[in-house]
Structures are given as C-alpha cells and as structure tokens.
Amino acid sequence: xSERTERAGLQIAKPMYDLVNExxxxxxxxxPDLFWSKFAGLIADFAPKNRELLEKREYLQSQIDAWHxxxxxxxxxxxxKAFLQEIGYLVPQGPDFxxxxxxVDTEICQQAGPQLVxxxxxxxxxxxxxxxxxxxxxxxxxGNDVISEDEGAEKxxxxxxxxxxxxxxxxxxxxxxxxxxxxxxxxxALSYTIVNQQLVISINEGSIASLAAPEQFVGYLGAAEAxxxxxxxxxxxxxxxxxxxxxQIGATDKAGVKDIVLExxxxxxxDCEDSVAAVDAxxxxxxxxxxxxxxxxxxxxxxxxxxxxxxxxxxxxxxxLAADGSALTxxxxxxxxxxxxxxxxxxPAILDAQGNEIPEGIMDAVxxxxxxxxxxxxxxxxxxxxxxSTYIVKPKMHGPEEVAFTNDLFDAIEDAFGLNRHTIKVGxxxxxxxxxxxxxxxxxxxxxxxxxxxxxxxxRTGDEIHxxxxxxxxxxxxxxxxxxxxxxxxxxxxxxxxxCGLKGKAQIGKGMWAIPxxxxxxxxxxIAHPKSGAxxxxxxxxxxxxxxxxxxxxxxxxxxxxxxxSRTAANVDxxxxxxxxxxxxxxxxxxxxxLDNNAQGLLGYVVRxxxxxxxxxxxxxxxxxxxxxxxxxxxxxxxxxxNWLHHGICSQEQVMETLTRMAAVVDGQNMGDxxxxxxxxxxxxxxxxxxxxxxxxxxxxQPSGYTEPLLxxxxxxxxxxx
Numbered sequence: 206x207s208e209r210t211e212r213a214g215l216q217i218a219k220p221m222y223d224l225v226n227e228x229x230x231x232x233x234x235x236x237p238d239l240f241w242s243k244f245a246g247l248i249a250d251f252a253p254k255n256r257e258l259l260e261k262r263e264y265l266q267s268q269i270d271a272w273h274x275x276x277x278x279x280x281x282x283x284x285x286k287a288f289l290q291e292i293g294y295l296v297p298q299g300p301d302f303x304x305x306x307x308x309v310d311t312e313i314c315q316q317a318g319p320q321l322v323x324x325x326x327x328x329x330x331x332x333x334x335x336x337x338x339x340x341x342x343x344x345x346x347x348g349n350d351v352i353s354e355d356e357g358a359e360k361x362x363x364x365x366x367x368x369x370x371x372x373x374x375x376x377x378x379x380x381x382x383x384x385x386x387x388x389x390x391x392x393x394a395l396s397y398t399i400v401n402q403q404l405v406i407s408i409n410e411g412s413i414a415s416l417a418a419p420e421q422f423v424g425y426l427g428a429a430e431a432x433x434x435x436x437x438x439x440x441x442x443x444x445x446x447x448x449x450x451x452x453q454i455g456a457t458d459k460a461g462v463k464d465i466v467l468e469x470x471x472x473x474x475x476d477c478e479d480s481v482a483a484v485d486a487x488x489x490x491x492x493x494x495x496x497x498x499x500x501x502x503x504x505x506x507x508x509x510x511x512x513x514x515x516x517x518x519x520x521x522x523x524x525x526l527a528a529d530g531s532a533l534t535x536x537x538x539x540x541x542x543x544x545x546x547x548x549x550x551x552x553p554a555i556l557d558a559q560g561n562e563i564p565e566g567i568m569d570a571v572x573x574x575x576x577x578x579x580x581x582x583x584x585x586x587x588x589x590x591x592x593x594s595t596y597i598v599k600p601k602m603h604g605p606e607e608v609a610f611t612n613d614l615f616d617a618i619e620d621a622f623g624l625n626r627h628t629i630k631v632g633x634x635x636x637x638x639x640x641x642x643x644x645x646x647x648x649x650x651x652x653x654x655x656x657x658x659x660x661x662x663x664x665r666t667g668d669e670i671h672x673x674x675x676x677x678x679x680x681x682x683x684x685x686x687x688x689x690x691x692x693x694x695x696x697x698x699x700x701x702x703x704x705c706g707l708k709g710k711a712q713i714g715k716g717m718w719a720i721p722x723x724x725x726x727x728x729x730x731x732i733a734h735p736k737s738g739a740x741x742x743x744x745x746x747x748x749x750x751x752x753x754x755x756x757x758x759x760x761x762x763x764x765x766x767x768x769x770x771s772r773t774a775a776n777v778d779x780x781x782x783x784x785x786x787x788x789x790x791x792x793x794x795x796x797x798x799x800l801d802n803n804a805q806g807l808l809g810y811v812v813r814x815x816x817x818x819x820x821x822x823x824x825x826x827x828x829x830x831x832x833x834x835x836x837x838x839x840x841x842x843x844x845x846x847x848n849w850l851h852h853g854i855c856s857q858e859q860v861m862e863t864l865t866r867m868a869a870v871v872d873g874q875n876m877g878d879x880x881x882x883x884x885x886x887x888x889x890x891x892x893x894x895x896x897x898x899x900x901x902x903x904x905x906x907q908p909s910g911y912t913e914p915l916l917x918x919x920x921x922x923x924x925x926x927x
Contacts (some may be wrong), residue, residue: 847904
C-alpha cells in the first residue's frame with residue numbers, strides 16, 4: 206500500500222492506478238489523465254458535503270439520545286413526534302408527484318420476478334448469478350426439500366427415479382397453474398406440436414388440446430411437428446418446455462419432456478457493500494475488475510470439480526423461432542445493478558490532496574460508472590442495458606438530504622463523462638429509519654433517476670435499535686417482526702412507491718430469504734412478497750431464484766398493485782412506534798438464551814470476515830441451521846446486545862462470559878474448514894474475537910450502529926499480521 210502515484214493532487218495506490226489506466230479507461234473514450242483530473246474535481250467538491258451529511262447524522266442522534274434520557278420515565282408519543290419534526294429528523298411532506306425516469310429496461314419496468322444479490326469479489330458467484338436469468342426447475346426441485354423424501358424419494362446417491370417422478374409431477378402441476386390447457390392436464394400430455402402457428406397438445410385417449418389462452422405460446426425450437434423446445438409466457442415471464450425422448454429424464458416421460466426451464470433472476474445486484482470485505486486498494490481493485498469483466502462480458506472463472514475443470518463464462522442470448530416462424534431472441538443474462546457503498550466509509554485506495562482517505566461511496570460511484578461506459582458505448586459483446594442506462598443501488602442513505610446528495614453526485618459524474626442527464630439510474634434502499642419516515646421526500650429528491658426502492662428488514666432493525674438506543678431495552682429479537690412498526694414499514698414502502706408512480710417504471714422490492722437450505726418453507730412463505738405488491742424480492746441463490754419465480758406466475762403483481770393503490774396507506778406513527786420490551790419481565794433463562802443466540806451469530810460471521818475476508822456466508826446458528834449472514838445481520842446482533850447492556854438487562858461480565866463460551870462453539874462448528882483461524886483458547890490474542898467484543902461493548906458509540914469502521918480496522922490488522 207505504500208506505492209502510490211500522484212495525479213491531479215490525488216495519491217493513488219498502484220493496484221487502483223494500474224487498473225484504471227490500463228484496463229478501465231481504454232475503450233471508454235476517457236483519457237486517463239482527463240479522468241484523474243475530473244475525479245479530483247469531484248472529490249474536492251463532494252467530499253466536504255459528504256462530511257457535512259455525516260455530521261448531521263451525529264447531531265441528530267445526539268439530540269435524540271438526549272431527549273430519550275430526559276423523557277424515558279414519562280414518554281409521550283405526541284411530544285416525541287413533535288420533537289423529531291422540530292430538529293428536522295421528520296421533514297414536511299410535499300405535494301404529490303410522479304417519478305420520471307426514462308430509458309428503463311423491461312426487466313425493471315415491465316416484468317416481475319426474483320432478484321439476486323451477490324458479492325462482486327467472488328467471480329464464481331457473480332457468474333452464477335448473472336447466468337441465473339434462466340434456471341432448470343427439475344434441478345431446483347430434485348436437489349431441495351420442496352420435494353419430500355418420503356416413500357422412497359430420497360435425493361442422496363445416484364439418480365433416484367422415484368424422486369424424479371415426483372419432480373415431473375410437480376412440474377406438470379406448475380404448468381397446469383401457469384399455462385393451463387383448455388381441456389385436460391399437462392400431466393396427460395403425450396406430445397407437443399406446432400400446427401398453424403398454434404401449440405397443439407396430444408393427451409391420453411387420443412384427444413387434442415390447446416392452451417386455455419393460446420397467446421401464451423410465443424415460440425419454439427426444432428421442427429414444428431417435433432419441437433425440441435416450446436416457449437410459453439405467463440404474467441410476462443417465460444417458461445421453456447424442453448423435449449428430448451433420448452435424454453435420461455425425457456425417456457421416462459410420456460411426452461419426452463426432459464426439463465422445464467424458467468425465466469428466473471430478472472435482475473441481479475452485484476454488491477460492493479454488505480456482502481464483501483473490501484478494506485484496501487487490492488480489495489477494491491478486485492471488486493472493480495470483476496465489475497469490468499461483467500460489463501464487458503469477458504469475466505471467466507475456472508471451476509474445479511471432481512477431478513475435472515471447466516471454464517464458466519457469461520451466457521449468450523437465447524434464440525428461438527416465434528410462433529410465425531420469425532427469429533425471436535431473449536436475454537440470456539440477468540440485468541445487472543451494482544451496489545455502491547454508503548456515505549460513511551473512506552478507503553485508503555486513494556488519498557486526497559491533504560493526504561486523507563477519500564469517501565468510498567464517491568469512489569464507487571465514479572469508478573463503477575466509468576466501467577459502465579463500456580456498456581453504454583457498445584463495447585461489450587454481451588450488453589447489460591438495452592436502453593442505454595447504468596444502474597446503481599445506493600444503500601444506507603439517511604433522509605432526503607442524503608438522497609439529494611447522491612442525485613447531485615450522479616449529475617456531476619454524467620457531466621464529467623459527457624452523459625445525458627439521468628443516464629445513471631439509482632436504487633434507493635429504504636433501510637434506515639430517517640429514510641423510512643421520509644420516504645416520499647427521498648424519492649422526490651431523485652425522481653428523475655429512481656428505478657428501485659426496497660425494504661431491508663435487517664439493516665432497518667439495526668438502525669431502529671441504534672436510533673432509539675436510549676429509549677429503553679428492546680424486545681426480544683424474535684419478537685421484533687411481530688410488532689406494529691415492521692408491518693407498517695413494509696406496507697408503507699409499497700404504498701408510497703405506488704403513490705409516487707413507480708408502477709410500470711421501477712421496482713418495488715422486498716428482502717432476503719435467509720435460510721438457503723430450507724426451500725420448502727421459502728415456497729410457503731415468500732409468496733407473501735409478490736402478494737404485498739412488490740414486483741421483485743431478494744433470493745440467496747440461483748436455485749432459490751428458479752423456485753421463487755413460480756410465485757410470480759401464481760400472483761399477477763401488476764393487477765394486484767392497482768388494488769393496493771386504493772387501500773388506506775400505512776401510518777407513519779406506527780413506524781415511529783419504538784419496539785421496546787416494555788413491561789415484559791424476562792426470566793434469567795430467556796436473557797441468557799437471547800445473549801447466546803446473538804453472540805453465536807455475531808462471532809460466526811465476524812471470525813470469517815476478519816480472518817478470511819469473507820463478507821457473506823452461510824453461518825450455522827445456535828441450532829446448527831445455516832443462515833445467510835452479512836453486515837446487516839451483524840448490526841442487529843451487536844446493537845441488540847449493546848442496547849441490553851446500556852439498560853442493565855445484562856452485565857458486561859455476563860456478555861463477556863457468553864462471548865467466550867460461544868466462541869468455543871463457533872470454533873467447533875468450523876473444524877472442517879482448513880482455512881479457519883480459531884479464536885480460542887487464546888482469546889486475548891484473537892483479532893477476530895477482539896473485533897467481536899468491540900462491536901458489542903463499543904456498539905452504542907458506533908456511527909448509526911454500523912459495523913464497518915471496526916470490521917475494516919480489524920481486517921486490516923489481520924491482513925498485516927498475515
């Protein structure tokens with residue numbers, strides 16, 4: 206990190222300088238010297254404004270802490286709300302308006318379906334995600350618990366034909382629901398043929414059937430009398446029935462169907478934020494390099510499996526014949542957003558003229574936008590946007606002022622790169638309390654470029670706890686979802702989004718399914734997301750995307766949004782209701798169990814983040830159930846423990862005993878990982894354990910309760926030590 210190059214007053218670490226000059230700029234039309242000059246100007250203009258916004262956060266938090274300290278014994282909601290308005294935390298709501306983004310891709314504005322979020326520093330995960338636009342339903346069903354293993358349908362070992370038949374039956378039931386026949390069932394199909402540009406299905410007993418809605422047939426492959434692929438459409442999502450009687454599966458099927466392939470992950474967020482551990486120039490260069498490879502369509506990864514290896518790359522588009530025999534091409538890849546970091550962190554990859562680390566969020570915005578010029582300029586053989594837009598998700602913004610700052614920054618980047626206004630689209634993550642209670646004004650601040658809003662229960666809960674840290678002890682973590690504030694928060698996001706005209710123009714999203722090994726429950730529960738009026742929702746894997754896609758065939762989100770738009774909107778007062786423990790008295794056992802649960806999840810995530818640089822992983826919980834953990838879940842656990850410490854629900858000695866005991870449990874759970882660095886028995890010298898302790902014991906003083914400052918410091922320490 207000591208080797209730097211000076212350009213336009215900036216001190217740029219070698220990995221970053223070389224990447225920008227030698228790989229990113231060529232092909233963009235932007236000369237490297239011009240780029241660094243423009244970049245320096247953006248830093249000089251926006252870094253001071255960034256600092257002012259962070260100071261405003263601290264000022265508001267100190268005011269709120271002081272108010273709760275003075276009013277905790279005699280809390281009055283009306284006085285509390287008036288106070289929030291007085292200090293500018295809760296801003297006046299302006300007149301109605303409609304967002305006005307232009308040139309938005311159909312995956313965002315016309316289709317409803319799953320969304321993947323993946324760490325951009327892992328090339329294999331990124332490639333899997335971008336290729337998850339299409340997924341095998343048979344594979345997804347066979348390998349997961351959606352299909353019962355009862356009655357001889359075990360999934361272990363070689364192919365089990367009993368299980369295979371269950372999968373085929375499930376697939377036919379799905380077809381009957383999504384693309385039903387006018388008479389009969391897909392279960393009875395003997396063949397699929399194309400006659401006079403219509404799909405004809407031969408079924409048992411010599412009958413001929415057609416689709417109940419013939420317009421759902423949109424294309425095919427092969428000969429009309431014996432197609433190898435039938436392309437159908439339901440709720441604007443595609444379904445492909447693949448036919449091959451010579452295939453292992455097709456040979457067991459009356460109609461020779463070997464698979465049903467679903468259009469699945471319509472969009473993917475390539476994440477530079479919560480799911481990665483990027484603390485220096487080397488890390489950031491890897492993140493940007495992978496984004497460059499994705500945008501240029503050149504990213505590849507060699508996969509080693511079972512003694513063999515193969516190269517994974519980005520899928521091409523999919524070609525079919527339309528019903529009338531003309532050419533039909535569909536996108537073979539998920540439309541990509543890139544999630545930048547928020548306003549808080551700085552990064553040593555680039556220093557300003559005074560030798561200070563520059564704001565990482567500004568660096569992300571400038572460099573990821575520079576990379577996207579390859580797509581906008583038509584330099585990529587596999588284009589991302591077909592409409593000439595760049596899509597950036599911006600997390601952890603607090604209120605309209607911070608959204609306006611992002612909008613102004615994007616304006617300036619467009620001017621620097623010669624782009625039309627609002628070429629850069631923005632996704633606003635409704636995951637901080639000051640954004641939730643001012644959501645309409647946040648959307649207004651970027652109304653010309655906003656194409657995405659979503660709820661994020663995890664970060665939102667962490668901010669809820671920190672904002673009201675001094676109000677009193679919070680309820681048990683498991684009870685927080687059942688209290689009024691969270692349902693009001695989830696409903697208001699949809700209500701405000703529809704009221705601001707997002708229907709047909711932007712995505713309204715919902716959060717992650719965090720138990721990747723439990724797809725059966727996901728299929729029962731996650732249908733609530735499209736039923737809420739959200740036209741996208743996060744899933745943890747390509748398999749989950751394929752399965753969740755079925756929900757969007759069952760729910761016509763577009764029609765449902767019209768119904769939801771006329772309901773009584775959620776009340777901001779409910780969102781402002783603090784989910785405290787109240788008069789409930791906890792037993793000693795309940796307190797300890799909650800501490801154990803929080804400590805185990807916290808330690809399991811932190812040890813991998815600090816010692817191995819793993820920003821998102823499946824961490825076994827206290828019951829050995831694998832949960833997807835990232836910095837948002839860590840924020841909840843650390844803030845919840847800090848809150849209980851602050852209010853005397855537990856003692857510092859009890860928390861330390863819990864952390865030490867659960868560290869031993871986490872060490873045991875990771876015994877099979879050859880790269881794992883144990884925390885015990887020498888806890889004093891474990892960098893990861895010290896990081897975990899600081900996250901709890903210093904949690905009350907961390908900015909907005911964020912975990913990044915401590916994690917970054919300890920990760921840098923671990924990298925230096927190794």
